[in-house]
Amino acid sequence: MNKFVIFASVFGVLVAASAVLGAPAPQVDAGPRSSAQDVQTVRYYSENNGLDGYKFTYELSDGQIRSEVGTYKDSKDADGNDVKVLFVQGSYSFVGPDGQTYWVNYTADENGYHPKVGTGPTGGIQAGQDAPINSA
Numbered sequence: 001m002n003k004f005v006i007f008a009s010v011f012g013v014l015v016a017a018s019a020v021l022g023a024p025a026p027q028v029d030a031g032p033r034s035s036a037q038d039v040q041t042v043r044y045y046s047e048n049n050g051l052d053g054y055k056f057t058y059e060l061s062d063g064q065i066r067s068e069v070g071t072y073k074d075s076k077d078a079d080g081n082d083v084k085v086l087f088v089q090g091s092y093s094f095v096g097p098d099g100q101t102y103w104v105n106y107t108a109d110e111n112g113y114h115p116k117v118g119t120g121p122t123g124g125i126q127a128g129q130d131a132p133i134n135s136a
C-alpha cells in the first residue's frame with residue numbers, strides 16, 4: 001500500500017513537471033514593431049550638475065540618437081526681476097518605418113520651444129555627436 005502511494009506521488013509529480021516543461025514558452029506579442037526587442041544602447045552619457053545644468057546623449061542600435069544640454073541663464077520676469085531660466089539645446093533623430101531619417105534640432109527657453117525639423121541622413125545629429133548645436 002505504501003509503495004503504491006509513493007509511486008502515485010512520484011508519477012503525479014512527473015506528470016505535472018512534464019506538463020509544465022512540455023508547455024509552449026509564453027509568447028510576448030510585441031506587435032508589428034517586434035524588432036524593437038532587439039534594440040541595444042550603443043552610447044549613453046548623462047551628467048547632472050544641479051544648478052550648473054545637465055547634459056545627456058544616447059544612441060540606440062536602431063539609429064535613434066538624442067542629445068540635450070540644459071543650462072541656466074539670467075533673464076527677467078514680467079515684473080523686471082532678475083530670474084534664472086533653463087535654456088535647453090537638443091537634437092534627436094530616428095529612422096521611421098519608411099526607412100527615412102527624421103531629425104529635430106531644438107532650443108527651449110523662457111520664450112518657448114523652437115524646433116528645426118528635417119529629413120534625410122544629413123542635417124540632423126550624427127552618430128558620435130553631442131549637443132549643443134552651435135549653429136542653432
Ligand SMILES: *[C@@H]1O[C@H](CO)[C@@H](O)[C@H](O)[C@H]1NC(C)=O
Binds near residue numbers: 116123
Ligand atoms: C542639427 O544639430 C546637429 C548637431 O546636434 C548639427 O550638426 C546640425 O548642423 C544641426 N542642423 C541644423 C540644420 O542646424
